[in-house]
Amino acid sequence: MALRTEELMLNMGPQHPSTHGVLRLVVTLDGENIIEVQPDIGYLHSSVEKMMEHRTYFQNVSLTDRGMDYLIALQNEEVYCLAVERLAGIEVPERARYIRVVMNELQRIASHLVWLGTWGIDLGATTVFLWCFREREMIMDLFEQVTGGRLHHAYYRIGGVYADLPEGWAEQCQRFVDYFLPRVDEYDALLTANPIFLARTRGVGVISRRDAIAMGASGPVARASGIALDVRKEEPYEVYDRMQFDVPVQSEGDCFARYRVRLEEMRQSARIIRQALRGLPPGEIRTRVPMTMKAPRGEVYVRTESARGDLGIFLVSDGGETPYRVKIRAPSFSNLYALTEMMKGWKVADVIAILGSIDIVLSDVDR
Amino acid sequence: MSPERIAQFLERFPRVRDLAAEQRAEQAREDEEWAAKQREWQEAVERAKAEGKPAPRPLKREESRVYHYHGPTFGVEREELLDVCRWLRDNPEFDMSYLSFVSAIDWRDRFEVVYHLRSPARRHSVVLKVPVPRDDPRVPSVTGLWRGAEWHEREAYDLLGIVFEGHPDLRRILMSADWKGHPLRKDYVYEDPQWLVEVASQRQREIAATGEDWEGRGSRS
Numbered sequence: 001m002a003l004r005t006e007e008l009m010l011n012m013g014p015q016h017p018s019t020h021g022v023l024r025l026v027v028t029l030d031g032e033n034i035i036e037v038q039p040d041i042g043y044l045h046s047s048v049e050k051m052m053e054h055r056t057y058f059q060n061v062s063l064t065d066r067g068m069d070y071l072i073a074l075q076n077e078e079v080y081c082l083a084v085e086r087l088a089g090i091e092v093p094e095r096a097r098y099i100r101v102v103m104n105e106l107q108r109i110a111s112h113l114v115w116l117g118t119w120g121i122d123l124g125a126t127t128v129f130l131w132c133f134r135e136r137e138m139i140m141d142l143f144e145q146v147t148g149g150r151l152h153h154a155y156y157r158i159g160g161v162y163a164d165l166p167e168g169w170a171e172q173c174q175r176f177v178d179y180f181l182p183r184v185d186e187y188d189a190l191l192t193a194n195p196i197f198l199a200r201t202r203g204v205g206v207i208s209r210r211d212a213i214a215m216g217a218s219g220p221v222a223r224a225s226g227i228a229l230d231v232r233k234e235e236p237y238e239v240y241d242r243m244q245f246d247v248p249v250q251s252e253g254d255c256f257a258r259y260r261v262r263l264e265e266m267r268q269s270a271r272i273i274r275q276a277l278r279g280l281p282p283g284e285i286r287t288r289v290p291m292t293m294k295a296p297r298g299e300v301y302v303r304t305e306s307a308r309g310d311l312g313i314f315l316v317s318d319g320g321e322t323p324y325r326v327k328i329r330a331p332s333f334s335n336l337y338a339l340t341e342m343m344k345g346w347k348v349a350d351v352i353a354i355l356g357s358i359d360i361v362l363s364d365v366d367r
Numbered sequence: 368m369s370p371e372r373i374a375q376f377l378e379r380f381p382r383v384r385d386l387a388a389e390q391r392a393e394q395a396r397e398d399e400e401w402a403a404k405q406r407e408w409q410e411a412v413e414r415a416k417a418e419g420k421p422a423p424r425p426l427k428r429e430e431s432r433v434y435h436y437h438g439p440t441f442g443v444e445r446e447e448l449l450d451v452c453r454w455l456r457d458n459p460e461f462d463m464s465y466l467s468f469v470s471a472i473d474w475r476d477r478f479e480v481v482y483h484l485r486s487p488a489r490r491h492s493v494v495l496k497v498p499v500p501r502d503d504p505r506v507p508s509v510t511g512l513w514r515g516a517e518w519h520e521r522e523a524y525d526l527l528g529i530v531f532e533g534h535p536d537l538r539r540i541l542m543s544a545d546w547k548g549h550p551l552r553k554d555y556v557y558e559d560p561q562w563l564v565e566v567a568s569q570r571q572r573e574i575a576a577t578g579e580d581w582e583g584r585g586s587r588s
Contacts, residue, residue, distance in 0.1 A: 042541040049526075050550055086437060213464050213487065216515025229487050298435025301483055301494065303467075314481065316472055319430065325551075327470040327481070337518045366541060 007035065010348070014043050018122050018352045021362030023336075025355070029348055037343040037351070039336055044366040052326040057084050057158060057293055060323070065152040068328060069364035071114055073149075074107040075306040077156035082237055083302040083315040084158050088295045093284040096160035097238045101276045102173065103146070103155070104238075105269040109180070110139040111307035112262050112269075116187060119259075119356040123200050128190055135183055138176055145169055158293065160286030170277050177270045184266050191259070201255035205342040205354035208253060215341060216334035219309020220261045221358050225253035231305040242279070243272045255357035262359070294321055308332050308359055332364040368439045368491045372460060376441075380451055384442035386496065394433045401428055440494040445480075445506045448497055452512050455484060455493070462486045463493065466513035469520050471527045473553045480506050480529055499529070508534040526551040 012018075012025040019025065022043035028036040048067025052060045064080045065073040078100060085092060092100075117132030140150045145166050147153035155162050191197045207217070212225040222229060230247040232240040248264035250257035295317040303312040309331030316325040335358045342354050368376075377385060404426060411423045443451050455463040467483035478499045485492040497506055508531035509516045520531040521540040528549035531537055539546060545562060548555050 042539075042543070045541040047550055087435070211514075214514045216466055216513070216519075227487060234490055296431060296435060297433065298437070299440075300435075300437040301467075310467065312467060312483075314468070314470065314483070325472045327468065329468040329483075333518065333522075334515055337515060 005030070012351065014040075019355065019362075020118060020360065023360070023362055023365070025351065027343075027348065027351060032347045032349070034343050034346050034348060034351065037340055039339060041336070041362070041365050044362045046363070046367065048367050049326050049328060052323055054322060056291075056321050057295065057323065058291055060326075061156060061158070062152070062154040065154060067363070068330070068367060069306070069308065069311075069332070069361045070151060071111045071361050072107050072307050073151060073153050074103045074143075074147075074155060075304065075311065077153070078104055078238075079302055079304045079306070079311050079313050081156045081158050082304065083300055083313040084295060086302055087298060087300045087315055087317055088158075088289075088293065090159045090287055090289060092160055092238075093287060094239075094281045095164075095283045096285045098276050098280045099161050099165060099285065100156065101238050101240065101243070102273050102280075103143075103161075105272045105276070106139050106142060106173075108269045108307045109266050110136050110143075112266050113139075115262065115307075115356075115359045116259075119359075120191070122352045122356040123197060125191065125194070125197065128187060131183070131187065131190070135180060138179075142169070142173055142176060145172075157286055157289075159289040160284070162286075164285050170280060173273065174277055177273050181267065181270055184263060184270075188263060198256070200350075200353050201259060201357070203252075204255045204346065204350050205357060206252070206254045207338055207342045209251075211341050212253065212338060215338040217309070217338040218331050218334065219305070219307070220258055220265065221309065221335050221338060223248065224250045224257035224261045226251040231303050231310060235303060237302075237304060239276070239279075240272075243275050245272050255353055258357045258359075292321055294319060295323075303329075306331060308361065308364065309335060328367050330364045330367055332358075332360040332362075333367075336360050336365050368493060372491075373439060375460065376455075379454065380443075380447065382444060382447060383451065386440040386442050387436045387438070390433060390436050394431075397431060397433055436494075438492065438494065440496060443495050443497050445497050445499060448495070449507050449509070449512075451495065452482070452484075452509050456512055460489075461491075462489050464488070466509070466515050466519070467492070469509070469516055469523055471523050471529050473527060473551065475553055477501055478504050478527065478529060480523070482509070504528060505530045505532055507532050508537075510534055525549070528552060 008029040010027040010029055012027060014022040014024040024040040026038040026040060027034060046067050048063060051063060051067065055063060061077055061080060064076040068076040113132040113136040117129035120128035143153065144150055146169060147155035207225055209226045212222050212227060226249060228247055228249045233247055245268045248261045250260050297317055297319040299316040301312060301314045303310055311331050312329035314327035315323055318324040339355065339358055343351065346354065373385065377383060408423065408426050415422050455461045463484040463486050465485040465487055467485055470481050472479045472481060478501060480497040480499060482495040483492065499506055506529060508520055510520065518540060520534055521537060523529045524531060524537055525539040525541050526549055546560060
């Protein structure tokens with residue numbers, strides 16, 4: 001006699017520790033096998049795009065910290081300021097551009113550390129979480145000295161940055177980089193050869209190069225599938241064209257490849273920070289821009305490489321004091337869509353590993 | 368995108384408007400008008416000097432009304448959209464295999480649906496803008512060409528109310544399913560969602576019936 005089987009619907013979230021925020025996954029199961037995953041998003045929707053339409057160009061800088069991805073506040077400010085500067089034709093002084101590069105890369109390392117630590121916990125490795133947050137705390141201290149904030153900085157301004165680096169900060173940052181690079185090797189040693197970690201990540205959650213492009217994946221997720229794309233190389237902004245760094249690419253497209261890409265990215269970011277600090281020119285940190293600036297009529301689309309991928313802002317101005325329309329192209333939004341493809345055919349126990357590996361932040365997905 | 372490619376594209380689709388070129392032409396016209404005004408003013412100054420009269424007031428250039436595009440931007444009719452998109456994706460010269468986003472702008476008298484296409488291999492990108500009337504905001508869906516458009520189109524439907532015809536699953540994505548209106552429209556007025564109003568009035572009826580104080584803190588004396 002044949003056994004009767006039926007499909008099972010499993011709701012994960014919206015309140016679940018491993019979804020890294022408020023995300024609901026509707027998982028359709030056949031026994032333990034995943035047939036389909038439908039993410040249900042919008043729980044953290046703050047309509048930041050609408051809010052921006054009612055605030056001046058200057059006020060919006062601090063809005064990008066909160067309304068967009070909260071783990072990479074400085075990179076959000078970067079893309080917003082770049083968009084306004086390009087639209088209004090504002091030149092940023094050399095020193096400010098170097099400072100921005102240093103800050104962006106520190107932010108990338110901090111974000112990757114949060115990802116690695118929390119993903120480690122998801123997979124049952126507690127030590128790596130403690131180690132990562134130990135180093136992240138040092139970056140937070142570095143940020144606090146410069147910007148006064150740990151998560152929400154409001155440090156970039158249209159036309160430059162708010163304040164110069166404090167005395168001795170560059171040396172301190174240099175010391176941190178020297179300290180940090182061997183730590184990356186330690187994470188590597190802790191995880192890369194760990195049989196449990198390998199069993200849970202290698203070959204799991206594969207997305208092909210073709211699918212990754214078609215589904216709009218970007219950043220480390222795309223690079224782990226063999227797409228050698230990095231906006232910092234493709235369309236260099238600030239002074240990335242003067243920096244020497246490699247874009248790590250893996251071809252497997254599985255969770256392990258995404259881990260390898262991010263680990264290498266931390267090393268490359270440290271390399272960029274070193275060069276930017278060495279090249280830091282003296283001079284002005286901010287161009288004078290009137291507080292009630294108006295951007296000329298027009299539209300601009302600016303892309304940057306954030307810790308999660310291709311972060312863009314499409315800014316439309318009708319000549320007024322506030323933006324007419326802001327469209328935030330969030331990398332996590334498209335990467336989360338690619339999840340529906342990655343999950344097919346895996347076991348229910350892999351859901352956590354695969355979801356963690358794409359490094360989503362729900363305030364970036366929902367905006 | 369190089370000028371040759373743009374020319375090739377426009378040759379294939381003569382109905383497509385090159386908005387960046389139109390902007391340049393408009394800018395040139397405005398500059399010319401300004402130059403003519405300045406010449407006139409200069410002549411007036413010299414005339415006044417010769418006649419011994421006070422010089423006329425210096426001119427002030429008024430704010431430019433030109434709409435600026437940064438990068439190649441094309442206006443496409445919605446009937447032609449799918450053909451244009453398929454051609455841009457499949458032609459190896461253009462190879463636009465990556466769709467960055469789909470969104471829309473509410474211009475009060477019309478909508479403009481915006482597509483940002485990119486070619487990772489050729490390293491160029493293009494913006495397509497499709498004007499649609501406000502009372503009939505329909506465009507064909509491009510989910511058949513780029514799978515990644517699915518969520519972006521759902522978002523544009525949710526927040527701006529653009530209907531993408533042929534979309535496999537067009538429903539709200541960010542707002543709750545029973546939400547009324549489309550928040551990013553310029554004429555949108557926020558109202559408390561209906562379920563919230565119902566919950567609150569139900570609670571008020573209960574309070575009125577039992578004489579219980581708000582938050583259940585003892586009876587109302």
